[in-house]
Amino acid sequence: MVDYHTHNVLCKHADGEIEAYILRAIDCGLKEIGCSDHSPMPNDFDAPHRMTVEQFSSVYKPTVLKLREKYKGKIAVKFALEGDFFPGTEEWVKNFNMQQPFDYVIGSVHYLGEWGFDNPIFVHKYEERDIDQTYELYYDHIKRSASAGGGHLFDILGHCDLVKKFGHRPTRNMEEVLREVFKVVKAADMAVEINTSGLRKPVKEIYPSEQILQIIHDYNIPLALGSDAHSPGDVGRDFNIARQLIEKYGGGKISVFTNRQRSEVRIT
Numbered sequence: 001m002v003d004y005h006t007h008n009v010l011c012k013h014a015d016g017e018i019e020a021y022i023l024r025a026i027d028c029g030l031k032e033i034g035c036s037d038h039s040p041m042p043n044d045f046d047a048p049h050r051m052t053v054e055q056f057s058s059v060y061k062p063t064v065l066k067l068r069e070k071y072k073g074k075i076a077v078k079f080a081l082e083g084d085f086f087p088g089t090e091e092w093v094k095n096f097n098m099q100q101p102f103d104y105v106i107g108s109v110h111y112l113g114e115w116g117f118d119n120p121i122f123v124h125k126y127e128e129r130d131i132d133q134t135y136e137l138y139y140d141h142i143k144r145s146a147s148a149g150g151g152h153l154f155d156i157l158g159h160c161d162l163v164k165k166f167g168h169r170p171t172r173n174m175e176e177v178l179r180e181v182f183k184v185v186k187a188a189d190m191a192v193e194i195n196t197s198g199l200r201k202p203v204k205e206i207y208p209s210e211q212i213l214q215i216i217h218d219y220n221i222p223l224a225l226g227s228d229a230h231s232p233g234d235v236g237r238d239f240n241i242a243r244q245l246i247e248k249y250g251g252g253k254i255s256v257f258t259n260r261q262r263s264e265v266r267i268t
């Protein structure tokens with residue numbers, strides 16, 4: 001098993017140094033740990049929840065690369081990021097990502113316009129909008145994140161039904177919308193993340209839902225796996241539940257990445 005989605009103190013809303021996450025992953029018996037903290041962004045976008053470009057260069061990158069050497073033979077440490085899809089920033093993100101020796105980049109949607117819809121502070125805004133339109137707008141962003149940069153901006157689609165985080169559900173079946181989204185994801189040759197953090201949120205459900213996992217299975221889209229740990233104790237959390245879904249919808253295989261090249265491994 002591997003955990004490809006972890007944060008650390010640099011994003012200002014997670015606890016623990018990078019090394020603490022790696023040590024926890026070794027304790028859990030994981031084969032790989034991906035350091036995938038929130039990406040720096042241009043123009044102070046969402047600055048309170050991420051490192052700066054300066055911190056990326058002076059702290060994040062050298063620390064991850066140093067720890068990769070330190071723990072060689074014990075665990076494979078992957079150098080990664082959780083990137084944001086935000087319309088208008090694609091060129092900046094593409095250039096930034098291409099200049100760095102990442103093993104992979106997760107692509108996530110955390111914003112619909114100015115609305116940070118997964119932030120508990122703004123949860124009341126769900127009530128002020130039409131929930132079906134919110135879902136449609138969200139999936140439109142997911143689709144655009146997959147095709148952004150010619151389909152090469154991101155390698156893994158992160159928590160791809162995050163819009164359900166606080167338990168709001170659409171009033172109609174989104175099957176048709178979802179099928180259109182995952183056709184684009186398939187064409188972009190991305191993996192889709194099983195992210196266990198939803199189980200720790202009000203929705204109490206893994207990302208993505210089994211409805212989406214069935215579509216992913218139908219389209220033969222590869223799976224990836226992450227806990228989205230914001231504290232070291234969350235590394236590998238609820239992977240027994242994820243494992244059952246990987247068996248059922250992914251033939252027991254998950255994606256691993258080196259230098260942004262994907263291969264698949266059988267989980268054990």
Ligand SMILES: [Zn+2]
Binds near residue numbers: 110158159
């Ligand atoms: Zn995220």
Ligand SMILES: [Zn+2]
Binds near residue numbers: 007082228
């Ligand atoms: Zn995350």
